[in-house]
Amino acid sequence: MSAHPPLGSGADFAADPDGLIWALRRLLEARTRPGSPHPDPSVALDLPERLPVDGCGGRAALEALAGPVLDRASRLDHPGFLAHMDPPTPWPAWAAAQWTAATNQNLLHPDTAPVVRALEQRVVAWLAEGFCGMDGGHLVPGSTVGNLTALWAAREVAGATSVVASSAAHLSVAKSAHLLGMELVVVDVDERQRLRVDQLPADLSRAALVLTAGTVATGSIDPLDAGRDAAWRHMDAAWAGPLRFTRHADLLAGVEAADSLALSAHKWLYQPKESGLVLFADTARAHAALSFGSGYLAEPNIGLLGSRAAAAVPLAATLLAWGRSGLAARIEADVDIARQLARLVEADAGLELWAPPVTGVVNWRPRGADPRAVRDRLRGAWVSLCDIGGEQWFRSVAANPAADPGAVVAAVRAAW
Ligand SMILES: Cc1ncc(COP(=O)(O)O)c(C=O)c1O
Structure with missing residues (x-):
């Protein structure tokens, strides 16, 4: 099929069912692979430097974008992702x-x-x-x-x-x-x-x-x-x-x-x-x-x-889809994850907890090591950083109900 349906025929804005279904399958395939909580940001973007004169068609455009957009996205639903206020999103959304x-x-x-x-x-x-x-x-x-x-x-x-x-x-x-x-x-x-x-x-x-x-x-x-x-x-x-x-x-x-x-x-x-x-x-x-x-x-x-x-x-x-109780269950699961992380940190003499988490944000750090340097060496997990009163801390926001605090602590231990 031509990459260019006849302009003005309506076909150029009509959906290509095969293309749409392919895009959905490609999305599902990317989401069912494990992925990474923090893919390497230095990988070069494999796209034209300048806007091409001729288009390649919808399917080819999406194929070109699938790698950078789907495969190399930070996976907010990864068990190791306990970083920012950015949650995974549910499929109905x-x-x-x-x-x-x-x-x-x-x-x-x-x-x-x-x-x-x-x-x-x-x-x-x-x-x-x-x-x-x-x-x-x-x-x-x-x-x-x-x-x-x-x-x-x-x-x-x-x-x-x-x-x-x-x-x-x-x-x-x-x-x-x-x-x-x-x-x-x-x-x-x-x-x-x-x-x-x-x-x-x-x-x-x-x-x-x-x-x-x-x-x-x-x-x-x-x-x-x-x-x-x-x-x-x-x-x-x-x-x-x-x-x-x-x-x-x-x-x-x-x-x-x-x-x-x-x-x-x-x-x-x-x-x-x-x-x-x-x-x-x-x-x-x-x-x-x-x-x-x-x-x-x-x-x-x-x-x-x-x-x-x-x-x-x-x-x-x-x-x-969730109702009030389904929403509550997910947020409460996140709050529990934050509390679990805080308990793990408190139980580990090598780690320091800033304070018990109030609303699912946990601030913590390795004792005697630069939090940023440790964070930059993390593999299979990710935390964010913040400044509190002039000092650097890890910031783990519990927005991911699939997060595994034990895995995050283990990754930090392995990184320093
Ligand atoms: C307390 C608070 N207020 C405002 C904002 C800004 O919200 P948004 O990023 O949705 O614009 C944030 C974002 O993290 C926040 O934590």
Whole structure:
């Protein structure tokens, strides 16, 4: 068959069933091989340096990409992968993501997305239930955009002129303050990386206070009832928010009493990127402040993005497939993995634990060895690195329910 179906015949956009089925089989074949938690990044990309004048056709294009994209991907589902806040994703989400790519609906336009806009609102409502003070919101590509959107609302709705956050807050908070022209006030943390309430400014009446539920480096939880007198209280629950659906929900007590909340679905809701939510206590008011109309729009554009994808579809597929109990079981399995790793570290005199993990993030290191050098020698396992108070630590985020902490500790022992 020609690589080039006749243009304008419709055939050039019609699916090639054989090609699609081949692509799916190739994916499955790659996923059932063991793979590596950290493939060699120095392998050269075997692709043309310049955009070819003539295309090679869909099947050949995918064959060229299969090696770099599928075979040489870091396997987030590998028993040795205990590194970042990036989980393996479930197959219904893969399939649903394929559907959204094929239908290419744009949430900006009711015309192109007549039903998935309502689907998004349904998914938002399912998740807002876990944070009972929130009455709605919308999907965002992640918590970087979620934090920026929420702080924008704080400025517009509550007249906040400053952003107050701890020194352990995610960099997106400082980025947001910078973009929004708001003053950034950084508050010290205690020995467990939690915001020190006694260091809060006395007057928060023009402040958007950001409290983090699960800090990026250590998974610490700020005192979530702090700063009740702030003009606006935003909870950055990017990582630990989904604990609300588990038997560990009480860890986040107070998170629901906020004006806004950000959560990354591509972290502990096991979604493909880019998927997250920004929720509001008074969505109508927040959305009104973040709405812009234009002559070409049937409805005002709410939030930061213009055109945006139907990330709600993979999320809905996952939540329906698992239900609340299935989601809880997976997150709870991850929490148990983190605790198991912490116990193994504590039991090994050659290893040091920073502190018992609170939300599935374990910080640890070999005693008397440079963590980075040991990490770089790891085989068959992978951990990330972070700086805590000027010192290097391993950071093992339990986002992979297939992780084997024993295998990770054994790999570290073999590497130093
Ligand atoms: C606490 C916290 N806030 C915000 C973010 C940013 O989220 P995203 O990567 O989804 O944009 C992260 C990412 O790790 C995070 O840990």
